[in-house]
Amino acid sequence: TSFALDWRFRYPAMFTDYIRRCNTRQARVARPWTWQCEHTGKTLINFPDRFEWRPPVDLRSLQLGLEELANWLQASGIKRVAMPLLGVERGGLSVASSEQLMRAGLGKVSADVTLYSSHPQLRDDLIDGFTALILANDEYAIAEMFAMKGMLTRTVVEAVGRGQVQQLIQLRMIPGVGIKTLETIYRVMLAAQRGAAGAAAGQAPRVSRRA
Numbered sequence: 001t002s003f004a005l006d007w008r009f010r011y012p013a014m015f016t017d018y019i020r021r022c023n024t025r026q027a028r029v030a031r032p033w034t035w036q037c038e039h040t041g042k043t044l045i046n047f048p049d050r051f052e053w054r055p056p057v058d059l060r061s062l063q064l065g066l067e068e069l070a071n072w073l074q075a076s077g078i079k080r081v082a083m084p085l086l087g088v089e090r091g092g093l094s095v096a097s098s099e100q101l102m103r104a105g106l107g108k109v110s111a112d113v114t115l116y117s118s119h120p121q122l123r124d125d126l127i128d129g130f131t132a133l134i135l136a137n138d139e140y141a142i143a144e145m146f147a148m149k150g151m152l153t154r155t156v157v158e159a160v161g162r163g164q165v166q167q168l169i170q171l172r173m174i175p176g177v178g179i180k181t182l183e184t185i186y187r188v189m190l191a192a193q194r195g196a197a198g199a200a201a202g203q204a205p206r207v208s209r210r211a
Helices: 002-010 012-023 059-076 095-106 127-136 139-146 150-161 168-173 179-194
Strands: 033-036 043-046 080-084 112-116
Touching: 002 012, 002 168, 002 179, 012 033, 012 043, 059 095, 095 112, 127 139, 127 150, 127 179, 139 150, 139 179, 168 179
Parallel strands: 080 112
Antiparallel strands: 033 043
């Protein structure tokens, strides 16, 4: 899903750990595990509803996994948790069915639980900085920063200029934008967000064109 792919680029170390768990058969469907983000200090909860995208989700597995997650949340003392709706999109569950299932499974926890679903028109926390960077620099500078070729750079600039991209992960819908390009874009924008690129908070980095 778009959530899982977005997390892959936001938390590459966590994704590496996920691959390791899959290869060593430690990862299980609907068996949550946590990851501590070194940059934000947030605790990230991984909850795979399936490992192949074609089959629908198994409701019994989700119920058992939510029960385990509820027990962990109670023991951890976490005050707030936000989770995307499980099993929607390609999982075969409707938004209403997923929400009902999750609220039933997490109903006993004392933490404030927020459930949310994907909405293509909601802007994420990186897109404003990315849009500002695209509009403030020429195609040469943009291509240099993100290691993109000329024609792809122009296509991305045009899509952003037309307002077609509301979330950074939506760049994957542009022909020619692959995994490597997305990795680079996320890395640059996350570094800018954390201030590692030398930009002030809330400002996009500027790239000077070579003379």
